Structure formats: structure tokens, C-alpha cells
Amino acid sequence: MKMRWMHSGMLAVLFACSLVGTLRAELKLPNLFTDHMVLQRDMPISIWGQANKGADVTVALGDQKVTVTANDDGRWKAELKSLPAGGPHEVVVRSGDSEKVIKDVLVGEVWVCSGQSNMQWDVNSANDADIEKLTANFPKLRLITVPQVGTQEPQDNFNGKWELCTPQTVGSFSAVGYFFGRQLEQTLDVPIGLIDNSWGGSSAEAWVNRDVLRESGKFDALLARWKQTEETYDHDKAMAQYRENLAAWKKKAEEAKAAGKPAPGGQPGAPRNPLTNQHRPANLYNGVLNPIIGYGIRGVIWYQGESNAGRAYQYRDLFPLMIENWRSEWGQGDFPFYWVQLADFRQEKDQPADSDWAELREAQTMTLDRLPKTGEAVIIDLGEAEDIHPKNKQDVAKRLARLALANEYGYKIVSQSPRYQSMKVDGDAIVLEFNTFGSQLDYFDTRALQGFTIAGADKKFVHATASIVDGTHVRVSSPEVKEPVAVRYAWADNPVANLQNSQGLPATPFRTDDWDGVTKNNK
Template identity: 30%
Template sequence: MKTFVFILCFFSLVGSKVCAQVRPARIFADHMVLQRDREIPVWGFARPGEVISVKINSKKNTVTTDSIGRWMCKMPSMPAGGPYELSIQSLSDSIILHDVMIGEVWFASGQSNMEHTLGGWPWIPYSQIKNYEQELKDIDYPQIRMFTVPKLASPVEMDDLRGGIWELPALNTLPNFSASAWFFAKELTKALGVSVGIIHSSWGGTAIAPWMDSQAFKTFENDITIPEVPKSFNMDEWVEDANTSWSSYVAFRERISNSGLNRVSSLSNSSQSEAPWKVINKITALDDISSNWIWLKKELHLSDSSYSMEWCLELGYLNRQAHVFLNGLEIGYFLYPKKAKIELPPNALKKGKNVILIRIAQPWGGAKVEGNEFALKSNTEEKKIDIADNWGILKPEVSPKPHGKLNIGSATYLFNGMVAPVIPYAIRGFLWNQGESDAGRSDFYKKAFPALITEWRKRWGIADIPFIFVQSTNYQPSWSKPEESWSRASLRLAQAEALKLPNTSMVVSMDIGDQYDVHPANKQDFGYRMAIQALSKVYGKDIQSDGPRYKSHFIQGNTLIVNLEEVNGLLSSTNNDSICGFELAGKEGEFYDAQARIHGDQIYIASKKIESPIEVRYAWSDNPECFIYDSEELPLAPFSTVY
């Protein structure tokens, strides 16, 4: 028997190559999980006309490659089990894949909140998940297998992936895997007692259009243009350019976030009145600054005993990633729009000169400082030192840009490069967390999302295959006018429209996000809520998976009464004194805050400003601040009767 060696051999609709040596598609590899109780397609490449035999656990099938050297065997369904060997044989070659399990397989996709790994991103400081170190002590789940699809945006559908391996959870593998998918898999394998495989294919910052295939756009011809395949297209050159562009982008992001952090000591000790520092009158006077990252420095001289007092340092709003140092030691890290307010530890200040040093990074524009509170305030005495004036600024002479294009905004490109090559790998269902990049385009998303689900199901050839998605979480994009931002509110209702399709399930997450971080660290909660959807609706477990939902409403005098469904036990509010989050509108159509009372599975809502209510909405905000829960601590889903 020959040991199988993967050969870099890409296939596309343009310029397909013939592979001389028999090999399976890259998704088939050691340690993989194959879907139980479902026909299992196994495919790959060899010489045209060659006879290929595939065998696993006494099941065998034989096919002949087509005119361009492609083959596909459909193996009969099998119950959960393993480990097995899967052999692929031709007259001249033999390949054996080891440690193959039969169990449950899910395809997880979307943008950054699905991509968010346990260890976080190297270009986003402190982006590890909640309780990261503790979670790495609970990884002994050899029945869980993980496959991360390599990033590639392609103008044509790829016949195969450009890399990727199946991995078991370990200290050197798990930190780089999707956290939400990992916690989902843990819940499933504990509840089902079988192997669970996750194929993870996501890319941060991507909209829905790149994930849709060309057929899904037939009804969007006036809204979306699918780019033409470049003339003189060469797949090998395209992949090489894509790899180079991605490496350049990663280096660019790491420079913005991390460059110069090893200079904190020398920068703190230098004088802000001397080169290379330049003095600015106000810390907020950065309108003409276009650098992606800057250093700011403030020298304070404390000559009396006040240095030993307890102090609070306020630095407004530092946009977007900011490290704050005092006398050479880091005392805080802030993500915009969280207010930079730091309770200083005892004896943090010293008699004489003290140095506040700030490094601000903004990947999508110039670094900025906003707000109007810049002071050192005593916690025990009424003493305040204004620090808004006379700061030193240091910015890089050049703010280098990444080379090449990622093409992640082009319609169909991510489907072509990161979804199509996996089809028709047998799976149980889909996990989806995407939408932030489409906030503000809810009307389009309302049509596009069901189209994506429908076409993915068609392409896999499995009618009504389960599709579990996460509704947009809470996030406050601005500190100055948070009440005027509701693009996520309308997006949430657009996402909920997909529930009209059969076998779809929605995770409400507007109560478990982080108002200051678009990437909440508590991915355990997201994985758990996806898992209970699957366990309840796919696997038939007696688990409550949905919180209460709007069913109907009627008017009784000046009160609008909402009827709820999916109510499990008694309802409660996070703020029992005043149930907030509800708004009413009359015939003029303008909404006003309203007061609400819970009565069983009904909510009575009234407003002093609306005598004759007609419409109602709930949680109509990017960052709702209070919620109604059932006895399983699942939240009432947001709704609006006018959407």
C-alpha cells in the first residue's frame, strides 16, 4: 500500500486540470467525521476512465472517472461508530484514510462572530473568549473533529479546497477554531453520545452577497451585479495572489494593532516637548490626523501628598482600540465606544513626574479621541485635575496599506471558494451567524437570506435540511447618540423572515452580546443556544429551545394587549419595577416609550402620549437595555407590527 500524499491540484470551471494520481477531495482526510444514517458521497480525482473503488466498514462501491478525471461514489448510510479506515483504490494507486468516525456533521458559516476563535485574533488585543484559560482545561473530547476551510474568494466555483485538515481538540489546535462551533459541538456530543464533526467556513467582515451562489441572484438582477470572470483567468495565479493578499492584510492589521508596543518604556521616559513628539493643544484636536495608529502622551507633576490619594482617570472615548499606560505599566485597554474610565490602583501615581501614555489604533480610518471628560479625579476628596490640554502626539511617518485585493465583497466569491468545494459532503445541517455587515440593508437582507438558504439546500440536494441561524446581537456603535441607531433592530426582523421557511431555527442573542464589543467574548452562550435548537428540533430532545414570541395583539381602550406564544412558565423582566423596551404608535405613526405589565402569556402596554394605540414594537434598538424572559431564561424575541 502506498501512503497517500496530498497534491496541490485545483479544479475550476475554467482551466480544469487532470490529476494523474488518484486522490479524494481535500475534505476527505484522516480523523474526519462522516454523517450517520444518510447516503455518503465520496469524490475525488484521477486519470480519465480509471476504475475507483471506495470501501469503509465492509461497505464498498465502484465507479469510473469521467472524461476530465472526476469520480464520485455514493456509499450507503451507516449508523454512528468508528474509528474506521476508508480505502480508495485504483489499478495503480491505493489510499487509506485513518481514524474515520461516523456521527453528526454540521457546516458552520458566516462572518466574524462565527469565525471568532477561542484564542481570538492576533490583530485584536485581548480578543480571547471569556474564561479562555479555563476552557482550555476542558478539551478532552476526542469524538469532536474540526475542519476549517481555508480563506479564498474566487470568481469561479472551485472543484476542490486549497487546503485544510481534520483536527482533534488539543492545546495547539483548539485556540484557532471557531468558539461558537466548538461549544455547539460539545453540547451535542455530550447529549447524543456520538462523534460530532464541524466544517467551519467563515470570514469576518463579510456581507451576505458573497456567500450566495449565482442561482440565488436571479431575483436580484437589479440589486446585485455578479462580477465577470477576469479575462486570461488562471486559477493557480489567482490562488497565489489571494494567499499573498491575505498575508499582507494580516501583517497590515497586526502592524496597526501591535506596532511599537515594545517601546512603552522608552516613550514614557522621553520628554513630550522634544522630538519626535509634537504638542497639540487639546487631546481631541485630531481632525487632521489620518494615521491608523498614534501615540498620545501627557506629563503630570504632583508635588504634594495628593499622589497617594485614590484617583479615577477619565479619558473620554478612544476610537477604536486603545492601550492606556501609566508610568510604563498598562492600566487599561478599551474598545470604542466604551468610556475610558480607570480606577487607579493604590500608589499608582508617584510624587513628581507621572506619565500617561495612550496608543490608539483605528484600522478603518484615522485614530480619534472623542468626548468631553478628560480629568484625574480624587475618589475620596473633591479634587480634580483637568488633563484635556497640552498633549504630545507621535504618529508613524508612513501608515502602510496591504497589497492586493481580498475580493471578499464580490457577490458569489466566497460561495465559490469556500462553500462549493465542500458540496455535496453529507451533513446534518447548517449553522449561520452573519448580518452585521448588512446592517442598514434590511430590505435587501429580507429577500437575500431566504434565497441563500433555499439555494444552499438545493445545491446539497437535501430538501429542508436544518438551518440554524443567530439573530443579530446587541451592540452600541456610537457613544454620542445611541438612541438614534436602530439598523440592527430592522436587520433582526429581516433575519426572522427566514423562519417562514421550513426547518429553520433562530437563536435570539440581543441579550447576550457586549454593547462595547461587536465580538462578544461569551461564545459559550451562543454555542449553547444553537445547540438547544438542534437538540430540540433536529434530534427530538425534550428541551425548551425558543423563548416567547409575538403572536397577535388587540386594543382595549387606551391599552394595547399582546398575545405571546412559546411561553414556558412564568414571564419575568430584568427590571421588575418598570418593564421597558416597548413603544406604541397611534394613527400618526410616531412611536413613543410605553409602560408594560405582564399578565400570564399577555403583555398590557400603554403610553401617556398615545390615547388610541395602533402599533407596537419591542426592543427596537441596536442595544436593547432590558428584556423579558421565560422560566428557562430564554428572551422574548424582538418584534414590530409595522415591519
């Protein structure tokens, strides 16, 4: 009897120990909060995670200590007072007997680096990657990458961690992000944190909360197409068909080999699941954005648009809606959002023509007038006709850094490209006025301006002669157009254009007309 009591007691002890272990294991922090992280300076600091339902959680940072209670879902969030740039600090999180210690925490400037493949494009693939990595010793510059997960279910965490910027870690990180962050770190002399959640080939609608898309009422056709895909696509069936086709192809290849003939072409490729890809509305909002929403940031740099060029008119509403959605969800007000306009790409054309890429650039520029605290880096001089991924990411990043340094950090530098403001017909010519944002109009390579076309009421554009009148005006004409009504500049996939400002920032592509474009009816 005594032995039985002892056995039962031992079981009770073991059960209690197991229960304690379970309780201790319930304290969890997302991987945003790991060693070497950077917290945004001069802004309330939010730290969150999971614990047992109703458990008290204490978060300590320096001389601050805040205690909160986990809700019925076990979620908790602590808010600490802002700190100036500096560190290193430790963050200690306790709940019951469980403790998490985050070491080597710096406070500085945090930027999100997002978009599609040109933001994802890593340092290893950029110009001068070998010598760039040799000098990438910046212990106050910290990097974290969010893996690519496409889903309709909001994700709270991801597989990643903060790392110091070193020659060993920088190679796989976003090139535009790194060069941007490096410029800030060297200029500001404060810690810099970069969060890269870009995904190559992604469409803008994948970055927006689905409810926001639906409630806007402007994307019904887009959502209807996707609803049909969601209701009819069967990935298991598609994979079974692929395996069947592949087996048939292999059989033919073996028969051809036995007969001394070349293998047949058209080897089947495995199908990609559209339900988990980077195009489905809200997939990236849930999979790679939601896990970082709420983390204190200064702002966002963005490089995307190629995948939406065929629907450029739609992008006029979609892009600003996306930015507003992010700002609303973050709860930080109108944080700065700076993007890269599409580069020059595809073959040059001898004659003026319609261009979906020109229309997408226009949609990007229109967003400047719709939303505050936005900026655009124009790079029509940095692209490559044969490569949608131009390797000169250094100059792209410098133009983004100009915007941040001028607008967010108070540096008296020119940050914006010249932008068309108004036009006036002067006889057989049109005189254009530009906002040069504190600079002067200039030209690159040749004094004769290139890239201007002009049209009359017949809407037929021809190449024009253009010259700089003064620091803010350009005169445009052509002997073929006696009564001009409209001018376009750099209106092509790959324009040959050379108007810039004194700092070498290329003029923003534009048109003075509002005639229907080739993507107007694409939904």
C-alpha cells in the same frame, strides 16, 4: 549495436516507470477526506476525487465496496450506504496501483459552522479561554477549518485536515462552533464533526451562487455596482500608487526626524483587493463553500448579518435565497439551518429611534416564516456596546444547541424565544399575544418590563409602561398616547429590554407596524 539496443530498452523501461508513477499520482482525494474525519450517520455517504480519465476507482468502507469510473475530466464520485454512529473505520480508495487509506474515521453528526467574524471568533478569544481549553479533551469531537479564499472560480479543494479536539487544537477553532459541538457530543454521546468555513466581515451576497443572484431579479443594483468595480479596478495600479504614496510619506518622516519634529500622520495603508475579498458576490460561495458541498451533514449553524445591516430590507430576500441556494446545491433536501440574531451593540439611546440593526434582526426573524426547518437564537442580552464581538460565546452556542437538540434529536426542551403573534387595542392600551413555544412569559432583573415603546397614528414612539398579564400576554400603554396603534419592543441597536421566558431565553425583538424603515431604499 547491442549497447544501443540496451540503451533504448532502458529508456523505454524508465519511460514506462515514469508513466506508471504519473498514473499512480493521479488518484487524488480532497482534504475533506483525511484521517480523523467524521461521516454523517444514517445518510448515504458520498466520497469523491480525481483519477485518470476512464480509470476505475474502488472505495471500500467496512464490508462495503463500490467501484466507479472517472469521467472525461478525471472526476469520480462513489456513494456508499448509510452507517450508524460508531467507528473507528478505515476508508480505502484504489485505482490501478494507487491506493489511499483514510484512518480513524468515525460516523456521527456533522455540522457546518459558517458566517462572519462572530462565528470565526476563536476559543482563544472567548470568555474563560484558559480553563475552557484545559478541559477540551474530546477525542470523538473532530474539527476542520476551510481557509479563506475569495474567488469567482469554483474551488474543489482547500488546505486543511481533520483534527481531534484537544487543548492544543481547539484554541484556534470557532468558539461558537466548538461550544455547540461540545454540547451535542456530551448530550448525544456520538461522534461530532464540525466544519468551519466562516470569514470575518463577509456579506451575505458573497455566499450565494452568482447565477442565483442574477436570476432572482432582486439584486440588479447590487450586481451592477460590482460589475463596475470588476471592470474598472486595477489592483496592480492601486499597489503602484500605494508604493509611491508610502515612499513620499517615508521621505517626509525622515525629513521631520532630521529636523527634530514628529513624524507626519496619515501613513498610507496597502489597498485591499475587492475582487478577492469577502464582499464580492459569489466569492465565498466559490472559495470556501463549494469545496464542502455534497459532504454529508446534519445541518448548518450561522452567525452573520452585521455587514448587511445597512441593507436590512434587501436581506429579507437575500438571506432566505442564500439558504435555499445552499440546500439546492447540497442535494440533501431541507437540512436544518439555525442562525444567531444580531446581538445588542453600539451605545444605548435615551429615546426611541430608528435602527438599521433592529431592521436586520427583523429580516432575520422573517426568514423563520419563509423557510422550513429554520431556527433563530436571540442574543440581545449577550452583546457588548463597545465590542461588535461579544466574548460570551458559550451562551450563544447553548441557544443554538437548544434548537438542534429539540428539533433534530427529539429532546423535550424549550428551544425558542417568545415571539410576538398578534395585538388588540384595549382602550388606551394595546394587549400583545406571544407564542411562548411551551413556556411562559417572565422578566429578568426587574418586575417592571423594559424595552416597549408605543405610538399613535402620528408614528411618534414614546417609552411605554408594560406588564405581563398572564403566561402569553403583555399589556402596553402610555399616558402620552391616548389612541395607540403600534408597539415596538427592543427596537434599537442596543436595547434595554428584559422580557423573556421561564428558561431565560429573551423575547424576540419586534414591531407591530410596517412603516417604512431607514434601510428600505438601500440596495
